[in-house]
Amino acid sequence: MxxxxxxxxxxxxxxxxxxxxxxxxxxxxxxxxxxxxxxxxxxxxxxxPDYRGEGGSLSRHTPMTYQDFTASEQARRRYWARSHLGLRTFGRARxxxxxxxxxxxxxxxxxxxxxxxxxxxxxxxxxxxxxxxxxGSLGRVVCLSCGARSSRGELARRLEEANPGFAPVAAALNPDGDADLTDEQVEGFRVLPCTLCDGILKPDVVFxxxxxxxxxxxxxxxxxxxxxxxxxxxxxxxxxxxxxxxxxxxxxxxxxxxxxxxxxxxxxxxxxxxxxxxxxxxxxxxxxxxxxxxxx
CATH class of the missing domain: 3.40.50.1220 (TPP-binding domain)
Incomplete structure (x- = not known):
């Protein structure tokens, strides 16, 4: 584990x-x-950024756990809003x-x-x-119900369409690809289900x-x-x-x-x-x- x-x-x-x-x-x-x-x-x-080095993100950020993600719709909203914003920077890394x-x-x-x-x-x-x-990889998404895997880029496109104008200013970017946002900043963010079975989507990474x-x-x-x-x-x-x-x-x-x-x-x-x-x-x-x- x-x-x-x-x-x-x-x-x-x-x-x-x-x-x-x-x-x-x-x-x-x-x-x-x-x-x-x-x-x-x-x-x-x-x-x-890394987790534990000088200035590492653990001094200010606790990564999402699998238990929190699967148990709470609000936790999933918080994760996907932060991750969606973070991907804009994370995805440009070379x-x-x-x-x-x-x-x-x-x-x-x-x-x-x-x-x-x-x-x-x-x-x-x-x-x-x-x-x-x-x-795992942040470049893929997996459905927790049917197991189907899809491109993170495709989900990003769908999230852009479902959340027009979503562009809060983040305090920082974290190693797991999400951005530091407040609860107020993620309120109202629309989370999307699997296109095949309406199941819960999760990044294809080990939380x-x-x-x-x-x-x-x-x-x-x-x-x-x-x-x-x-x-x-x-x-x-x-x-x-x-x-x-x-x-x-x-x-x-x-x-x-x-x-x-x-x-x-x-x-x-x-x-x-x-x-x-x-x-x-x-x-x-x-x-x-x-x-x-x-x-x-």
């Missing part, structure tokens, strides 16, 4: 500090067979140098796969078409309090089993949905390397943590390995 995020976790004092030497990253990638596990920190350079570097490593044959905890679709947009989206589909978890576990090593990019590993793969790799004796500016819950399982910004670091590593990165 993807648990509600918390700010109460603090790193153990006996863990070593992160290094600023990117050499271990280059060595790991140069050896090949690397499985990448990415988190929200990889997308911050694309303008998408892959950054970090995403493009990961795609370049994949093209060179250095990766065993990519697992992302992000729901922004930026790995796929950068060219990592086989990336496993652990928590906090919801379980990641077992077949998706097993697919990720298989990637860990087949990989030579695990490279974590921009994740605090606070929630178990990602941490379990770090533990699996470490228990199998496979080296784990983390690139994250702040300490993570997985540091004790890692060979080292590289405390450097992701985009410049991965671009520099690519140059060192002679890997060409798309500079779009």
């Amino acid at each position: 993807r648990t509600r995020p918390t700010l109460n976790w603090t790193p153990a004092e006996d863990l070593p500090p992160g290094t600023t030497d990117a050499g271990p990253v280059a060595e790991m990638l140069g050896a090949g067979g690397v499985l990448v596990l990415s988190g929200a920190g990889l997308s911050t350079e694309s303008g998408i 892959p950054n140098a970090g995403h493009r570097a990961v795609a370049a490593f994949e093209r060179r044959g250095l990766l065993a796969g990519v697992i992302t905890q992000n729901v922004d679709g930026l790995h796929r947009a950068a060219g990592s078409e086989g990336a496993v989206e652990l928590h 906090f309090g919801e379980t990641v589909p077992p077949e998706r978890v097993e697919r990720c576990r298989a990637l860990v089993r087949d990989a030579a090593s695990l490279l974590v990019l921009g994740s605090s590993l606070t929630v178990m949905s990602g941490l379990r793969f770090v533990r699996q790799a470490a228990e199998a004796g496979k080296p784990v390397l983390i690139v994250n500016r702040d300490a993570t819950r997985g540091d004790r399982h890692a060979v080292t943590r590289v405390a450097l910004p992701l985009g410049p670091t991965l671009t520099a590593v690519a140059a060192r390995l002679g890997v060409s990165v798309d500079v779009r």
